[in-house]
Amino acid sequence: KMSSDRALRKQQQLNNLVALVRKLARPGDVIVDFCSGGGHVGIVLAHILPSCQIVLVENKELSLIRAKERSDELGLNNIWFIQANMDYFKGIFNIGVALHACGVATDMVIERCTKVRAAFVICPCCYGFIQNTAKFTFPRSHQFKEVLSYKEHMVLCRFADQTAVQLPPERRRIGKHCMGLVDLDRAWSVERSCSYSVQVTSMEPETCSPKNNLIVGVPV
Template sequence: GKMSSDRALRKQQQLNNLISVVTNLAKPGGIIVDFCSGGGHVGIVLAYTLPSCQVILIENKEESLVRAKQRCDELYLDNVWFIQSNLDYFTGPFNIGVALHACGVATDMVIEHCIKAGAAFVVCPCCYGFIQNTVKCSFPRSKQFNEVLSYKEHMVLCRFADQTAAQLPPERRLIGKQCMGLVDLDRAWAAEEHGYTAQITSMEPESCSPKNNIVVGVPSD
Protein backbone atom coordinates (compact mmCIF):
# COMPACT_ATOMS: atom_id res chain seq x y z
CA GLY A 1 0.00 0.00 0.00
CA LYS A 2 1.00 3.62 0.54
CA MET A 3 2.44 3.18 4.02
CA SER A 4 5.39 5.14 5.29
CA SER A 5 8.55 3.09 5.76
CA ASP A 6 8.19 3.25 9.57
CA ARG A 7 4.58 2.09 9.48
CA ALA A 8 5.41 -0.62 6.96
CA LEU A 9 8.12 -1.95 9.29
CA ARG A 10 5.69 -2.04 12.24
CA LYS A 11 3.09 -3.81 10.10
CA GLN A 12 5.69 -6.36 9.03
CA GLN A 13 6.61 -6.99 12.66
CA GLN A 14 2.94 -7.43 13.58
CA LEU A 15 2.46 -9.92 10.76
CA ASN A 16 5.59 -11.86 11.71
CA ASN A 17 4.23 -12.33 15.23
CA LEU A 18 0.79 -13.52 14.15
CA ILE A 19 2.06 -15.75 11.35
CA SER A 20 4.47 -17.45 13.76
CA VAL A 21 1.64 -18.37 16.13
CA VAL A 22 -0.72 -19.53 13.37
CA THR A 23 1.98 -21.57 11.65
CA ASN A 24 2.54 -23.52 14.87
CA LEU A 25 -1.19 -24.31 15.09
CA ALA A 26 -1.95 -25.02 11.43
CA LYS A 27 -2.13 -28.50 9.95
CA PRO A 28 -2.00 -29.49 6.25
CA GLY A 29 -5.43 -29.24 4.66
CA GLY A 30 -6.71 -26.90 7.35
CA ILE A 31 -8.99 -23.93 6.77
CA ILE A 32 -7.92 -20.57 8.18
CA VAL A 33 -10.26 -17.58 8.30
CA ASP A 34 -8.89 -14.04 8.38
CA PHE A 35 -11.74 -12.06 9.94
CA CYS A 36 -12.01 -8.32 9.26
CA SER A 37 -9.28 -8.96 6.71
CA GLY A 38 -9.10 -5.52 5.10
CA GLY A 39 -6.68 -5.65 2.18
CA GLY A 40 -5.53 -9.11 3.18
CA HIS A 41 -2.21 -8.37 4.87
CA VAL A 42 -2.58 -11.28 7.29
CA GLY A 43 -4.47 -13.75 5.12
CA ILE A 44 -2.28 -13.37 2.05
CA VAL A 45 0.92 -13.94 4.02
CA LEU A 46 -0.68 -17.00 5.64
CA ALA A 47 -1.72 -18.36 2.25
CA TYR A 48 1.80 -17.86 0.90
CA THR A 49 3.42 -19.36 4.01
CA LEU A 50 1.00 -22.30 4.29
CA PRO A 51 0.25 -23.41 0.71
CA SER A 52 -1.34 -26.66 1.93
CA CYS A 53 -4.03 -24.71 3.80
CA GLN A 54 -7.08 -22.87 2.49
CA VAL A 55 -7.38 -19.24 3.61
CA ILE A 56 -10.67 -17.36 3.62
CA LEU A 57 -10.71 -13.56 3.78
CA ILE A 58 -13.87 -12.08 5.29
CA GLU A 59 -14.34 -8.33 4.89
CA ASN A 60 -17.44 -6.17 4.43
CA LYS A 61 -15.73 -3.49 2.31
CA GLU A 62 -15.70 -4.35 -1.39
CA GLU A 63 -12.75 -2.05 -2.16
CA SER A 64 -10.54 -3.87 0.35
CA LEU A 65 -11.38 -7.29 -1.07
CA VAL A 66 -10.74 -6.11 -4.63
CA ARG A 67 -7.30 -4.94 -3.53
CA ALA A 68 -6.68 -8.27 -1.77
CA LYS A 69 -7.71 -10.20 -4.90
CA GLN A 70 -5.28 -8.19 -7.00
CA ARG A 71 -2.46 -8.96 -4.58
CA CYS A 72 -3.26 -12.68 -4.67
CA ASP A 73 -3.32 -12.67 -8.46
CA GLU A 74 0.10 -11.02 -8.54
CA LEU A 75 1.44 -13.78 -6.29
CA TYR A 76 -0.35 -16.56 -8.22
CA LEU A 77 -2.03 -17.79 -5.05
CA ASP A 78 -4.77 -20.33 -5.62
CA ASN A 79 -5.59 -21.19 -2.00
CA VAL A 80 -7.41 -17.97 -1.06
CA TRP A 81 -11.17 -17.38 -1.01
CA PHE A 82 -12.92 -14.03 -0.65
CA ILE A 83 -16.21 -13.34 1.12
CA GLN A 84 -17.77 -9.89 1.37
CA SER A 85 -19.80 -10.10 4.55
CA ASN A 86 -20.04 -9.13 8.18
CA LEU A 87 -18.08 -11.68 10.17
CA ASP A 88 -21.09 -13.09 12.04
CA TYR A 89 -22.80 -14.10 8.76
CA PHE A 90 -20.06 -16.62 7.94
CA THR A 91 -21.24 -20.15 8.80
CA GLY A 92 -18.73 -22.42 7.07
CA PRO A 93 -16.42 -24.85 8.91
CA PHE A 94 -12.85 -23.78 9.70
CA ASN A 95 -9.94 -24.71 11.94
CA ILE A 96 -8.31 -21.40 12.90
CA GLY A 97 -9.70 -17.88 13.09
CA VAL A 98 -7.36 -14.90 12.95
CA ALA A 99 -7.95 -11.19 13.51
CA LEU A 100 -5.35 -8.43 13.61
CA HIS A 101 -6.62 -5.30 15.38
CA ALA A 102 -10.33 -6.02 14.98
CA CYS A 103 -11.89 -2.95 16.56
CA GLY A 104 -13.49 -3.17 20.00
CA VAL A 105 -16.23 -5.76 20.31
CA ALA A 106 -15.34 -7.19 16.87
CA THR A 107 -12.51 -9.08 18.58
CA ASP A 108 -15.01 -10.66 20.98
CA MET A 109 -17.31 -11.55 18.09
CA VAL A 110 -14.40 -13.30 16.35
CA ILE A 111 -13.59 -15.29 19.49
CA GLU A 112 -17.26 -16.17 19.96
CA HIS A 113 -17.50 -17.28 16.32
CA CYS A 114 -14.43 -19.48 16.69
CA ILE A 115 -15.75 -21.08 19.88
CA LYS A 116 -19.07 -21.92 18.19
CA ALA A 117 -17.14 -23.53 15.33
CA GLY A 118 -14.78 -25.38 17.67
CA ALA A 119 -11.87 -23.59 16.00
CA ALA A 120 -8.68 -22.20 17.46
CA PHE A 121 -8.31 -18.42 17.53
CA VAL A 122 -5.39 -16.01 17.30
CA VAL A 123 -6.45 -12.41 17.86
CA CYS A 124 -4.68 -9.14 18.47
CA PRO A 125 -7.32 -6.82 20.00
CA CYS A 126 -7.62 -3.09 19.40
CA CYS A 127 -9.77 -0.09 20.39
CA TYR A 128 -10.66 -1.35 23.86
CA GLY A 129 -12.60 1.84 24.52
CA PHE A 130 -15.17 0.80 21.89
CA ILE A 131 -16.08 -2.38 23.77
CA GLN A 132 -19.73 -2.40 24.85
CA ASN A 133 -22.65 -4.76 25.33
CA THR A 134 -24.19 -5.99 22.08
CA VAL A 135 -26.72 -8.57 21.03
CA LYS A 136 -23.76 -10.90 20.39
CA CYS A 137 -21.64 -10.25 23.48
CA SER A 138 -22.00 -9.02 27.04
CA PHE A 139 -19.33 -7.82 29.43
CA PRO A 140 -17.50 -8.82 31.52
CA ARG A 141 -17.05 -11.99 29.50
CA SER A 142 -15.97 -14.46 32.21
CA LYS A 143 -17.67 -15.67 35.39
CA GLN A 144 -14.63 -14.66 37.45
CA PHE A 145 -14.76 -11.06 36.27
CA ASN A 146 -18.54 -10.92 36.63
CA GLU A 147 -18.14 -11.79 40.30
CA VAL A 148 -16.01 -8.72 41.00
CA LEU A 149 -16.80 -6.13 38.30
CA SER A 150 -20.02 -4.53 37.17
CA TYR A 151 -20.61 -3.68 33.53
CA LYS A 152 -19.86 0.01 34.20
CA GLU A 153 -16.65 -0.83 36.04
CA HIS A 154 -15.56 -3.06 33.19
CA MET A 155 -16.19 -0.23 30.72
CA VAL A 156 -13.94 2.04 32.80
CA LEU A 157 -11.26 -0.65 32.63
CA CYS A 158 -11.67 -0.79 28.84
CA ARG A 159 -11.31 2.99 28.49
CA PHE A 160 -8.12 2.99 30.54
CA ALA A 161 -6.83 0.09 28.39
CA ASP A 162 -6.71 2.49 25.44
CA GLN A 163 -4.19 4.73 27.24
CA THR A 164 -1.12 3.11 25.68
CA ALA A 165 -0.05 5.59 23.00
CA ALA A 166 3.69 6.25 22.79
CA GLN A 167 3.26 10.00 23.38
CA LEU A 168 1.66 9.48 26.81
CA PRO A 169 3.73 9.62 30.03
CA PRO A 170 5.35 6.27 30.90
CA GLU A 171 3.39 5.82 34.13
CA ARG A 172 0.11 6.36 32.29
CA ARG A 173 1.08 3.91 29.56
CA LEU A 174 1.96 1.33 32.21
CA ILE A 175 -1.51 1.62 33.74
CA GLY A 176 -3.01 1.34 30.26
CA LYS A 177 -0.97 -1.78 29.55
CA GLN A 178 -2.07 -3.35 32.82
CA CYS A 179 -5.73 -2.59 32.10
CA MET A 180 -5.31 -3.98 28.58
CA GLY A 181 -3.98 -7.19 30.11
CA LEU A 182 -6.97 -7.45 32.45
CA VAL A 183 -9.50 -7.01 29.63
CA ASP A 184 -7.76 -9.72 27.63
CA LEU A 185 -7.51 -11.97 30.71
CA ASP A 186 -11.30 -11.74 30.95
CA ARG A 187 -11.49 -12.87 27.32
CA ALA A 188 -9.07 -15.74 27.91
CA TRP A 189 -10.91 -16.96 31.02
CA ALA A 190 -14.23 -16.81 29.14
CA ALA A 191 -12.74 -19.06 26.45
CA GLU A 192 -11.48 -21.47 29.09
CA GLU A 193 -15.03 -21.77 30.41
CA HIS A 194 -15.87 -23.24 26.99
CA GLY A 195 -13.16 -25.90 27.24
CA TYR A 196 -10.34 -23.93 25.60
CA THR A 197 -6.73 -23.60 26.61
CA ALA A 198 -5.99 -19.88 26.36
CA GLN A 199 -2.95 -17.69 26.79
CA ILE A 200 -1.94 -14.07 26.33
CA THR A 201 1.38 -13.15 24.78
CA SER A 202 2.84 -9.90 23.46
CA MET A 203 4.07 -9.00 20.00
CA GLU A 204 7.74 -8.18 19.79
CA PRO A 205 9.23 -5.68 19.65
CA GLU A 206 6.72 -3.77 21.76
CA SER A 207 7.29 -0.74 19.51
CA CYS A 208 5.45 -2.49 16.65
CA SER A 209 2.12 -1.45 18.20
CA PRO A 210 0.78 0.01 21.45
CA LYS A 211 -1.94 -2.67 21.11
CA ASN A 212 0.46 -5.60 21.11
CA ASN A 213 -1.38 -8.31 23.05
CA ILE A 214 -2.10 -11.59 21.30
CA VAL A 215 -4.83 -13.79 22.73
CA VAL A 216 -4.58 -17.42 21.63
CA GLY A 217 -7.20 -20.08 22.28
CA VAL A 218 -7.06 -23.76 21.37
CA PRO A 219 -10.00 -26.13 21.93
CA SER A 220 -9.14 -28.97 24.29
CA ASP A 221 -9.16 -32.45 22.79
Protein backbone atom coordinates (compact mmCIF):
# COMPACT_ATOMS: atom_id res chain seq x y z
CA LYS A 1 0.00 0.00 0.00
CA MET A 2 3.04 2.30 -0.01
CA SER A 3 3.65 4.83 -2.75
CA SER A 4 6.54 3.90 -5.03
CA ASP A 5 8.62 6.77 -3.62
CA ARG A 6 8.06 5.71 -0.01
CA ALA A 7 8.68 2.07 -0.89
CA LEU A 8 12.05 3.02 -2.41
CA ARG A 9 13.05 4.97 0.69
CA LYS A 10 12.00 2.06 2.93
CA GLN A 11 14.06 -0.32 0.79
CA GLN A 12 17.08 1.97 1.11
CA GLN A 13 16.66 2.10 4.88
CA LEU A 14 16.50 -1.68 5.08
CA ASN A 15 19.54 -2.04 2.83
CA ASN A 16 21.59 0.10 5.21
CA LEU A 17 20.61 -1.78 8.38
CA VAL A 18 20.81 -5.22 6.83
CA ALA A 19 24.27 -4.56 5.34
CA LEU A 20 25.64 -3.61 8.76
CA VAL A 21 24.04 -6.57 10.55
CA ARG A 22 25.31 -8.90 7.85
CA LYS A 23 28.89 -7.77 8.57
CA LEU A 24 28.47 -8.48 12.27
CA ALA A 25 26.52 -11.74 12.11
CA ARG A 26 28.03 -15.20 12.52
CA PRO A 27 26.32 -18.58 11.91
CA GLY A 28 24.19 -19.53 14.89
CA ASP A 29 23.77 -15.96 16.14
CA VAL A 30 20.50 -14.83 17.69
CA ILE A 31 19.45 -11.46 16.28
CA VAL A 32 16.64 -9.45 17.92
CA ASP A 33 14.62 -6.91 15.96
CA PHE A 34 13.30 -4.56 18.65
CA CYS A 35 10.22 -2.39 17.98
CA SER A 36 9.84 -4.66 14.95
CA GLY A 37 6.45 -3.44 13.75
CA GLY A 38 5.32 -5.42 10.72
CA GLY A 39 8.70 -7.13 10.45
CA HIS A 40 10.30 -5.23 7.60
CA VAL A 41 13.79 -5.60 9.09
CA GLY A 42 13.46 -8.96 10.83
CA ILE A 43 11.94 -10.79 7.88
CA VAL A 44 14.68 -9.61 5.52
CA LEU A 45 17.31 -10.69 8.04
CA ALA A 46 15.69 -14.12 8.41
CA HIS A 47 15.70 -14.52 4.63
CA ILE A 48 19.33 -13.54 4.01
CA LEU A 49 20.77 -15.11 7.20
CA PRO A 50 19.20 -18.60 7.28
CA SER A 51 21.86 -19.85 9.71
CA CYS A 52 20.84 -17.25 12.31
CA GLN A 53 17.80 -17.13 14.58
CA ILE A 54 15.75 -13.94 14.27
CA VAL A 55 13.45 -12.78 17.07
CA LEU A 56 10.89 -10.01 16.55
CA VAL A 57 9.89 -8.10 19.70
CA GLU A 58 6.87 -5.85 19.28
CA ASN A 59 4.18 -4.56 21.63
CA LYS A 60 1.35 -4.28 19.08
CA GLU A 61 -0.49 -7.53 18.38
CA LEU A 62 -1.75 -6.53 14.91
CA SER A 63 1.77 -5.66 13.76
CA LEU A 64 3.08 -9.07 14.85
CA ILE A 65 0.15 -10.85 13.18
CA ARG A 66 1.03 -9.06 9.95
CA ALA A 67 4.69 -9.99 10.35
CA LYS A 68 3.80 -13.64 11.00
CA GLU A 69 1.64 -13.77 7.87
CA ARG A 70 4.48 -12.34 5.79
CA SER A 71 7.04 -14.80 7.15
CA ASP A 72 4.66 -17.73 6.61
CA GLU A 73 4.21 -16.71 2.97
CA LEU A 74 7.99 -16.89 2.56
CA GLY A 75 8.25 -20.22 4.37
CA LEU A 76 10.77 -18.92 6.91
CA ASN A 77 11.58 -21.32 9.75
CA ASN A 78 14.25 -19.33 11.59
CA ILE A 79 12.06 -16.53 12.91
CA TRP A 80 10.17 -16.11 16.21
CA PHE A 81 7.65 -13.54 17.43
CA ILE A 82 7.29 -12.09 20.92
CA GLN A 83 4.56 -9.64 21.84
CA ALA A 84 5.95 -7.61 24.74
CA ASN A 85 7.37 -4.33 25.84
CA MET A 86 11.13 -4.64 25.40
CA ASP A 87 11.59 -4.18 29.16
CA TYR A 88 10.12 -7.67 29.59
CA PHE A 89 12.44 -9.31 27.08
CA LYS A 90 15.17 -11.10 29.04
CA GLY A 91 16.66 -13.37 26.38
CA ILE A 92 20.32 -13.83 25.50
CA PHE A 93 21.24 -12.70 21.99
CA ASN A 94 24.20 -11.59 19.87
CA ILE A 95 22.93 -8.61 17.87
CA GLY A 96 20.13 -6.12 18.50
CA VAL A 97 18.65 -4.03 15.72
CA ALA A 98 15.99 -1.31 15.61
CA LEU A 99 14.77 0.89 12.77
CA HIS A 100 13.42 4.27 13.89
CA ALA A 101 13.23 3.55 17.62
CA CYS A 102 11.36 6.59 18.94
CA GLY A 103 12.73 8.79 21.71
CA VAL A 104 14.10 6.85 24.68
CA ALA A 105 13.26 3.57 22.92
CA THR A 106 16.70 3.89 21.33
CA ASP A 107 18.27 4.09 24.80
CA MET A 108 16.18 1.12 25.93
CA VAL A 109 17.44 -0.98 23.01
CA ILE A 110 21.03 0.01 23.76
CA GLU A 111 20.52 -0.98 27.41
CA ARG A 112 19.04 -4.37 26.43
CA CYS A 113 22.05 -5.01 24.18
CA THR A 114 24.78 -3.90 26.58
CA LYS A 115 23.31 -6.03 29.38
CA VAL A 116 24.07 -9.18 27.39
CA ARG A 117 27.17 -7.79 25.59
CA ALA A 118 25.41 -7.89 22.23
CA ALA A 119 26.34 -5.75 19.26
CA PHE A 120 23.71 -3.27 18.07
CA VAL A 121 22.63 -1.41 14.94
CA ILE A 122 20.05 1.28 15.69
CA CYS A 123 18.42 4.06 13.70
CA PRO A 124 16.99 6.55 16.23
CA CYS A 125 13.88 8.67 15.69
CA CYS A 126 11.67 11.27 17.42
CA TYR A 127 14.46 13.08 19.26
CA GLY A 128 11.92 15.59 20.55
CA PHE A 129 10.39 12.86 22.72
CA ILE A 130 13.64 12.29 24.63
CA GLN A 131 13.33 13.15 28.31
CA ASN A 132 14.55 12.01 31.71
CA THR A 133 12.92 8.83 32.97
CA ALA A 134 13.32 6.58 36.00
CA LYS A 135 16.01 4.67 34.06
CA PHE A 136 17.67 7.28 31.88
CA THR A 137 18.92 10.79 32.53
CA PHE A 138 20.26 13.18 29.94
CA PRO A 139 22.83 14.07 28.84
CA ARG A 140 24.05 10.49 28.91
CA SER A 141 27.84 10.88 28.73
CA HIS A 142 30.35 12.40 31.14
CA GLN A 143 31.66 14.66 28.38
CA PHE A 144 28.26 16.17 27.59
CA LYS A 145 27.27 16.51 31.25
CA GLU A 146 30.29 18.75 31.75
CA VAL A 147 29.04 21.31 29.20
CA LEU A 148 25.24 20.86 28.90
CA SER A 149 22.47 21.05 31.46
CA TYR A 150 19.39 18.83 31.14
CA LYS A 151 17.38 21.81 29.88
CA GLU A 152 20.02 22.62 27.25
CA HIS A 153 20.07 18.99 26.17
CA MET A 154 16.29 19.07 25.72
CA VAL A 155 16.68 22.13 23.48
CA LEU A 156 19.26 20.20 21.46
CA CYS A 157 16.80 17.30 21.11
CA ARG A 158 14.00 19.62 19.92
CA PHE A 159 16.28 21.07 17.26
CA ALA A 160 17.32 17.52 16.26
CA ASP A 161 13.75 16.92 15.12
CA GLN A 162 13.95 19.80 12.63
CA THR A 163 14.95 17.68 9.64
CA ALA A 164 11.71 17.35 7.65
CA VAL A 165 12.17 17.74 3.90
CA GLN A 166 9.71 20.65 3.70
CA LEU A 167 11.86 22.79 6.03
CA PRO A 168 14.41 25.30 4.67
CA PRO A 169 17.82 23.72 3.87
CA GLU A 170 19.70 25.71 6.54
CA ARG A 171 17.22 24.62 9.22
CA ARG A 172 17.55 20.99 8.14
CA ARG A 173 21.34 21.31 8.24
CA ILE A 174 21.20 22.55 11.83
CA GLY A 175 18.75 19.76 12.69
CA LYS A 176 21.09 17.13 11.24
CA HIS A 177 23.99 18.57 13.23
CA CYS A 178 21.92 18.41 16.44
CA MET A 179 20.96 14.79 15.67
CA GLY A 180 24.64 13.98 15.45
CA LEU A 181 25.34 15.59 18.81
CA VAL A 182 22.52 13.75 20.59
CA ASP A 183 23.71 10.41 19.20
CA LEU A 184 27.37 11.22 19.90
CA ASP A 185 26.36 11.72 23.54
CA ARG A 186 24.77 8.26 23.48
CA ALA A 187 27.83 6.73 21.81
CA TRP A 188 30.33 8.23 24.28
CA SER A 189 28.20 7.06 27.21
CA VAL A 190 28.20 3.46 26.00
CA GLU A 191 31.91 3.50 25.16
CA ARG A 192 32.88 4.71 28.63
CA SER A 193 30.42 2.83 30.83
CA CYS A 194 30.11 -0.45 28.90
CA SER A 195 33.44 -0.89 27.08
CA TYR A 196 32.02 -0.75 23.57
CA SER A 197 33.34 0.62 20.32
CA VAL A 198 30.54 2.82 18.95
CA GLN A 199 30.21 4.71 15.67
CA VAL A 200 27.58 7.23 14.57
CA THR A 201 27.08 7.21 10.81
CA SER A 202 24.36 8.10 8.31
CA MET A 203 22.23 5.96 6.02
CA GLU A 204 22.87 6.36 2.31
CA PRO A 205 21.52 8.09 0.40
CA GLU A 206 20.62 10.67 3.03
CA THR A 207 17.32 11.26 1.20
CA CYS A 208 16.06 7.83 2.36
CA SER A 209 14.89 9.37 5.64
CA PRO A 210 15.04 12.69 7.50
CA LYS A 211 16.06 10.57 10.51
CA ASN A 212 19.02 8.86 8.88
CA ASN A 213 21.53 8.44 11.71
CA LEU A 214 22.84 4.99 12.60
CA ILE A 215 24.43 4.05 15.92
CA VAL A 216 26.55 0.92 15.60
CA GLY A 217 28.11 -0.61 18.71
CA VAL A 218 30.36 -3.64 19.23
CA PRO A 219 31.62 -4.90 22.61
CA VAL A 220 35.40 -4.78 23.03
